[in-house]
Each structure stands twice: as structure tokens, then as C-alpha cells.
Amino acid sequence: MAGVGEPALLLPAGATPHSYSLRPSDARKLARADLVIRVGPALESFLAKPLANIAHRARVVTLMRDVHLSLIPHSGHDDQESDPHIWLDPENARRIVRHVTAVLARADPDNGSRYTANSKKLLARIDRLDGFISTTLKPVRRMPYIVFHDGYQYFERRYGLNHVAAITLSPERTPGARRLQQIRGIIRANGARCVFTEPQFSPTLAHALTRGANTRIATLDPLGDGIRPGPDAWFKMMRGLAASLRACLAGG
Template identity: 40%
Template sequence: MQKAVRALLLTTALLSADTIAARAETPDVVVSIKPIHSLVAAIMQGVGEPALIVEGGASPHTYALKPSNAAALQDADVVFWVGHGLEAFLEKPLEALGDKATVVELEDAPGLEKLPFREGGPFEAHAHEGEDGHDHAHGEEGHDHDKEAEGDHAGHAGEAGHEGHEHGAFDMHLWLSPDNARAIAAEATRVLSEKDPDNADAYKANLAALTEKLGTLDKEIAATIAPVKDKPFIVFHDAYQYFEHHYGVNTAGSITVSPETMPGAARLTEIREKVKTLGATCVFAEPQFEPKLVNVVIEGTEAKSGTLDPEAATLEPGADLYFTLMRSIATSLRDCLGQAS
């Protein structure tokens, strides 16, 4: 009996050691922001849990690295971030890692659609006939730089957090297109499979499942916004160009270039005039930032206000967050623009 107990204990100890060893071989993965973390978490389901840097209601535009974040980076085997134009606070810490971790800048992922950064307040209209059967304004190349409000982005390339936002640079809110989400997930799968070949089959199976779910989500969102997609609206900052381009919604302008660059009086006047011209429209705030600028531009107009959350500030992190994020944007657009009609 004692021999049997000892044998059982030995077997249990060996199994526990094997489990610990297997866990130790799973790479430590760190992800910068919630939407990207959600996609990576979906790829890693059943294998491991990625760590998140920008937690809670914080914004990558204004984030300061915490000691706990620095510790996570030091232990990381793989780090996923969007790139220099979004999470500028990560530039020096990632440089300091050297070759200790595989750092993946997702703006370079194969298959991404990348749209030029816009700075003008009202986005100048130009048609994209033949794209998914609709015409809509984007301003990718056609907005008039001569009309940009003086002082709103002077010296913008040197401002904290936006070294990459020079003329000709790309909009970094890449995840707000399901096509780009697929490309980001595919790149995460490739990197993780190379780093952790023992779990490559699991990563690839998770990618297949995620791709199918994204296809279903895409159709759902298109149906949700179909009744209001031609109605123009104003956003707090120009974070929605990829959503706009993919679904054909009619973003007419943004109050500010980026949240840490507050607009000058000229830009606010320009946007206010645009709101008056549009009449019954919606102007959307964001949960991380004071809504007073939205109140300024809609005061005395027929416009209504709503809230959009492009960086998922109000959502709990996890593999399902991306789907909740995209649905909430679509629902907010439908509900506010439906009232404004």
C-alpha cells in the first residue's frame, strides 16, 4: 500500500513538473492597447494569456508607463504594439529591450489597408464611386490643407506622441476595420507560431475560428448602420477613418487632430459652422476626454451629441472585447443619427 501511495505521489509530482515546464515554454506576451490585446488573446486562447499595458480608461495618446508595465516588458518574450504614431510612450522602453524580446510593430503587418493621416477640420468630400456600391467622403488625399486651422497643428511632427503624424504619414487607428483585424490576427499567429512551434496548431485553429467570427461581425455591423450610413456626423478626434472607409459612413469632420492637441479658436469656429450647415446631425464625444468641446460646437444648433469609444476605454479586456467595441460603435451611430433624422 505504501509503495502504491509513493508511486502515485511520484507520478503526480512528475505530471506537475511537466505542466510547469510546458507553461514555462509558453512565451510571455505583452500587448499595448485593448483592441489589439483582444485579437491576440483570441489567438492565444487555450495556450496562454497576454498581458495588457494600457488598462482601464486610459488612452495611448496620453499614457505614461507604470512600473508594473516596465516589469512586464522586461519579462516579455513577444511585444505587440501598433507603432510609433500611436503609442509613443513605448518607443524608448522598447529600444531598451534590445534583443531580449521579439517586438512586433503591427502597422507593418502584411495585408493591412493603411490610410493617410488627415488633419483638416471638415473633411473635404470626394467620391469613391464603385466602392461597395456607395459614394462617400474620406479626405484621404483630397482634403484642402490650405483650410486647416492655423495653430491647430503647427509643429505637429514634434509634439509628444505624434512624431509620426507628419503629412503623408498613416492613420494609426488600424483596428477599426475587420479586414485589418484579420491581418493583425494573421501576423500575431505567424509570430507566435514561430516563437512557440509546439502550440502552432492551436494558434492556427484559433485564427480560423476568429476569421469566421469576424466575417459574421462584418455583416452584422453593415446591417446595423445601413439605415443611417449616409447621414453626416462629426467626431471628437479623427480616429474612425478605417471604419468609415470600410462601411461607407459619412464622417464630416473632427473637432481635434488628436486628443492631446487641443483645437484653437479657428478650428472650433470652422467645425461649428460645419455643424450649422449640416443641421440635424450628431457630434460624438469620447469617454476618456472632457465633453465640453462637443458642447461648444453644438450649442445653439440642431445637432445631438453621442459617445464613441474607438480605443475601448470603457470595456473589459479579453478575447471578446473587439466584437463588443465594433458593435458599440455601430449601435451608437445608428441610435444618435436615427434621432437626428
């Protein structure tokens, strides 16, 4: 939307959509919105009621439903829903850009040429990023590692990565002693080089799992915690994922 306006962001940096509650200021933003873009109810469950209240007058774009994305089943979930972490695959990002560009141009035809020009620049940036990440991660493809929760499938599929287990299937669930013992066995059996935590959650479990093992601990951030919101945020977050994986798995 550069040169036209600036979108309002509902989820602040450092927050997780799994447990977020709307603030009064968020409700005011929604009350004024003509267009709301969300990933889907599986991720932003906190938006269900507020969006129902404005659906009669505001356009709501649900990316997982409205965009033809390459979706992956959500591991460990019994309801057959798709993994909502769709933004971690640059090909999905390209499809989202094209769809949102079309939505904006229809809603605001006077600025349609501006949206199209912005889209072309953004798609070119995504192409460059995709190539950079592919080159960065090529030396560590297939190296085994453990993640905090199973939220990286899109990134892993895109770049040929090999996580062998997740500490928890959902951030809201604390794994029990039996699950932790299973993870320790997986670390030993696979020679997992790293256990990755996330900045929104305590690293205590990772430290317990790696005690006495030759396994490093590092951080992956799929939400861009600490990154200033704006047009560069997604690119910085994606580069950060690649850098963390490369550094830990390669031992650098």
C-alpha cells in the first residue's frame, strides 16, 4: 500500500495469535475497517466474534480459504485442518500478494495502477529472498534437528529441511514426562544437532532435553518478535530463520 495508505496491524510484536485477546484499541481499528485480512480461524481464533460483528459492512479476506495456496495438513491435529503457518513458504507469499493486490484494486480502482506497481516490486523482492535462503540453507539440508512446535512445515518443505520431532504439537500444550522421554530418545537415535526454542516461550524444556547431550540450543522466530512492523518485517523474519538454522546446524 506504499503511496496510498498504511494498514493497521492488530497483533503486536511479541504476541502469539494462539493466546491473544483484542485490546480496546484493536476493537476501534476493526470498527473503522473497510477491509480485514487474516490467515484463518485456526490461527486467529480471537477474531471470530469481532469479525462476525462487522461482516455486514467490511470485506474480510481469509487467506487460507480465499487464496489458492499450497497447504499442508496440520501434524498431530485430529480435525484434518491445514497448517496455518502459510507465510513461511515464499510461493504462498507470492500467491497472497497477487490476491491481495487484486482485492485492493477492486476496492480502490483509482489507485489500481499503484497497487499493481507495488506488487511487481514486492514479487521481485520475494524472488530474490527465495534464492538467498535456498543458497544459505543448502549446506544443512537433511541435517536432523528438533523444533519447539510443529510450525515450520512450509519452510522445511520449501528448502528441504529435516526436523525429526517437535517438543509440543501445540504451543498451548505442555508436554508430559513421557513425551519428553520420547524426544530424548529421538535426539539420541537421530543425532539431532540442535533443539530450537521460540522467543515467545520459555527455553526450559529445551535445556532439560539437551542436558548431557551433544546438542546445541538456538532460537527460531516464525512471528518476527522484536522486528519493527513494516514492509521489511517479513523479509527480516525469513532471513532470521535461515540464519539461525544455518548457524546452529553448521556449528557456526
